[in-house]
């Protein structure tokens with residue numbers, strides 16, 4: 001569903017991504033792990049078409065993202081680490097705006113907005129302006145906006161930051177449900193426990209290089225993911 005091949009990205013003379021290869025398939029909950037500044041957000045921004053890259057190939061649903069940007073965006077939902085939402089809109093206005101963009105018909109959108117705003121405990125706040133929302137509330141609204149258009153690929157940058165325990169629980173449940181329906185989920189996280197317990201596959205990036213990738217159970221077969229991560233980070237000196 002998301003295939004990244006030989007991805008190279010430079011910022012000026014700084015080589016930030018050095019030949020990244022990742023393959024996220026339908027049904028995967030794929031965790032992307034790495035220290036601050038390792039290259040997670042840069043990889044994600046390249047994958048969703050927010051920034052250009054120097055070389056390599058990225059495909060979503062077997063289509064090249066540069067040749068078929070609209071078709072790729074149609075099946076993808078992306079939630080950045082700091083959702084930048086239209087503060088002058090109310091929650092309801094924003095969700096309807098996103099539903100319009102993705103052409104979701106009235107009955108379906110109403111049902112989904114009701115369902116997800118109930119699940120994420122945001123129903124009572126939907127009529128308020130987004131400018132009055134807390135960080136966590138904005139994060140929840142961004143998550144609901146991503147879920148209402150039934151994406152085949154869900155890409156999230158640090159989705160659990162700022163979410164309360166209840167919302168965290170429901171988001172994990174949503175991930176599992178979506179993955180059972182054949183959706184592919186790719187997200188970055190610093191919470192190794194979440195990655196170990198939730199993700200069937202993981203990749204660890206260090207200084208723009210993938211240093212470990214594969215089945216979570218196989219990678220963390222004899223040790224916790226935290227120990228493995230610490231070992232991999234140690235090697236850098």
Ligand SMILES: Nc1ncnc2c1ncn2[C@@H]1O[C@H](COP(=O)(O)OP(=O)(O)OP(=O)(O)O)[C@@H](O)[C@H]1O
Pocket residue numbers: 011014016034035036037038039040041042043
């Ligand atoms: N716009 C930019 N211009 C120049 N360098 C940048 C830019 N954005 C990111 N970088 C650099 O690219 C590298 C990778 O950054 P990136 O944001 O991808 O890391 P990350 O793994 O997401 O980190 P974090 O866990 O802190 O979010 C860092 O060295 C960062 O300084």
